Amino acid sequence: MEQSFDFLPALQSLLEKEENSQCVDCKGQPVEFVSVTYGIFICKSCADKHVGLGGNVSQVKALNEEWTKEEVEIVNAGGNSKFIVFLNGYNIPTYSEIEYKYTTEAANYYKASLRSIIAQEICEVKTPTMEEALKVVEFPEPESENQSFSVIIKTKISDSIETGKNFLGKVTENEKIKGINEKAHVIFNKVTEEIKTNTDKGKMHIEKAVEYGRESLEWGTSYLNKDKILSTVESSKETIRKSAEKGKETFWQGVEYGRESLEHGISASKDQILKGVEAGKDTIYLGTAKSKEKLWQGVEAGKDVVTQGVSKGKEKIIQTVEAGKETILQNANKGKDTIFKGVETGKDTIVQSATKGKEKLFQGVEAGKKRIEEGLQQSKSKxxxxxxxxxxxxxxxxxxxxxxxxxxxxxxxxxxxxxxxxxxxxxxxxxxxxxxxxxxxxxxxxxxxxxxxxxxxxxxxxxxxxxxxxxxxxxxxxxxxxxxxxxxxxxxxxxxxxxxxxxxxxxxxxxxxxxxxxxxxxxxxxxxxxxxxxxxxxxxxxxxxxxxxxxxxxxxxxx
Incomplete structure (x- = not known):
């Protein structure tokens, strides 16, 4: 493993450059983080979004952490200005959503080219065309990200059970408690899988809508008088792109809302379980003070209270998940409708422009024909x-x-x-x-x-x-x-x-x-x-x- 050195002065020198003094994504300040993958400087808010993409898409590092020589060389070879110029070359706006901008073929090629520069090797990734650069790359989901959500749920459930176990001793060995634990894990796994599936479906619908809009634009630009409707096509393309980005943003907001709602439900269920455990603990202590026989009665009573708390928590989680899922679907439908409206508007505009262009073309042909006939007549007279x-x-x-x-x-x-x-x-x-x-x-x-x-x-x-x-x-x-x-x-x-x-x-x-x-x-x-x-x-x-x-x-x- 490469030894770490104090490269803070070198990073500070890069940070003093005007183009690196503000976030490459939102132009915000202060800049406290760096995406080592792309060699760009970003703010804390955008850094959180980069982390959400996963380390295989964007590896984020704080300026005050320990850096390796290779990491500093990547940042030195990159920089905000170079990245912005590269995106502009492929007509990708810098204000595009982070989830889209850094998952395109263009971003993937830029990442590989930086690595090849440092390694002094030929870049193995093929230079994308203008059309290929806008396509989204399907990156493999990192295990840590796949497990993060389920791990959070399982950890909180386990914490709740362990807390009850510390107070109840052998109570958790009961088969019913084990059954509740297993069912809870199954439920949360299903919820996680459904959210992931819905996310993938929504993403797929958005990509199809964008692709349909692009095909409509290509059809419009190739119909009859291309030059005369170019401006209309470009404006329609921008409208569709903004609609797609808005729908995509709405979809991700729904996903984020569903995730927050689920975490809130988990927290609420934990509170219910803890309350049940506390009630069971008091009952057990009371039973112990009276007699050994009443101890088991207290254990049974505490077990029932724990079961009730787990049931209430489960119901709360299910309700929250359903509400979040419904919100996600609504936002996804809104985004889809917005995209379709943009596509239809662009298509109608293109058809109208093409019709006008066709009429003007025929008028020009007729006028040219008349001029040719007049010229022939004049030539004959002369x-x-x-x-x-x-x-x-x-x-x-x-x-x-x-x-x-x-x-x-x-x-x-x-x-x-x-x-x-x-x-x-x-x-x-x-x-x-x-x-x-x-x-x-x-x-x-x-x-x-x-x-x-x-x-x-x-x-x-x-x-x-x-x-x-x-x-x-x-x-x-x-x-x-x-x-x-x-x-x-x-x-x-x-x-x-x-x-x-x-x-x-x-x-x-x-x-x-x-x-x-x-x-x-x-x-x-x-x-x-x-x-x-x-x-x-x-x-x-x-x-x-x-x-x-x-x-x-x-x-x-x-x-």
């Missing part, structure tokens, strides 16, 4: 507008290209006329000049025609590439493949057919048009036209017309 703008832009570009082609043709014709006039003038000045001029004019016309042909081809290629780029742009943004038709089969001049898919709902915000700039120069001349440079030629079909025009001019020049 897509139609975009398509119209694209069509308009294509038509404008097409018109510009046609205008540029016409302008190029006019420019070529103008240049040809100028050359023709120059040639005619040269012919008038002389044959040689005429021949030279005709040759130069022919070369110039041919070169200009070839250059015009090349420019027309480039313009046509550029226009074709530009149209393809527009089609690619439209196809990539609208996800609609282009469909090209013959010009005779299509209403537009460009021959591009772009259709809108009714199911399409997304369009690009903007479509940029790009077109390369081309610079057109007149071949072998320094004549430049600003109008010719700004316009683009896009039609290959005009080339043949230009060639025909050049041929007609050559013919006229030859003539």
């Amino acid at each position: 897509l139609s507008e975009g398509y119209g703008q694209i069509t308009t832009g294509v038509d404008q570009i097409k018109s510009t290209l046609y205008e540029n082609v016409e302008s190029g043709k006019d420019f070529i014709n103008t240049e040809a006329l100028k050359i023709k006039e120059t040639v005619v003038t040269t012919v008038k000045t002389g044959k040689e000049s005429l021949e030279s001029g005709i040759q130069k004019s022919y070369e110039r016309i041919e070169s200009c025609a070839n250059e015009g042909k090349d420019l027309s081809a480039k313009s046509s290629n550029a226009a074709s590439g530009f149209f393809n780029k527009i089609v690619d742009k439209v196809s990539s943004y609208t996800l609609i493949p282009p469909c090209f038709r013959e010009r005779s089969d299509h209403k537009s001049e460009g021959g591009i057919d772009l259709k809108i898919d009714e199911g399409l709902i997304e369009t690009p915000n903007t479509i940029e048009y790009e077109m390369q700039d081309f610079e057109v120069k007149s071949p072998k001349t320094e004549v430049k036209s600003q109008e010719f440079e700004e316009n683009k030629i896009s039609e290959e079909e005009k080339i043949s017309e230009e060639e025909k025009s050049n041929q007609s001019e050559d013919t006229s020049l030859g003539n």
